[in-house]
Amino acid sequence: IVAMINRLVAADSSAVLSSHGDMIPMVLEALASAEVPLAGNGCEKGSIWEIRTDEHGIAEGRYLGRP
Numbered sequence: 001i002v003a004m005i006n007r008l009v010a011a012d013s014s015a016v017l018s019s020h021g022d023m024i025p026m027v028l029e030a031l032a033s034a035e036v037p038l039a040g041n042g043c044e045k046g047s048i049w050e051i052r053t054d055e056h057g058i059a060e061g062r063y064l065g066r067p
Helices: 002-010 024-033
Strands: 048-054 057-065
Touching: 002 024, 002 048, 002 057, 024 048, 024 057
Parallel strands: none
Antiparallel strands: 048 057
């Protein structure tokens, strides 16, 4: 998933991604291992993580909770 996001950045694409809850903690762990700053904590059903990118790839993640 992280590689896919980086490919979208390289292609200068915009995207909204959705996933099952069991995948999101694994993605967050991969981002944390890559030293991507993550603000917030959570993964409740229906919640949102906003992943911001820049010209280099994934820049930061922010937990927004449930709408």
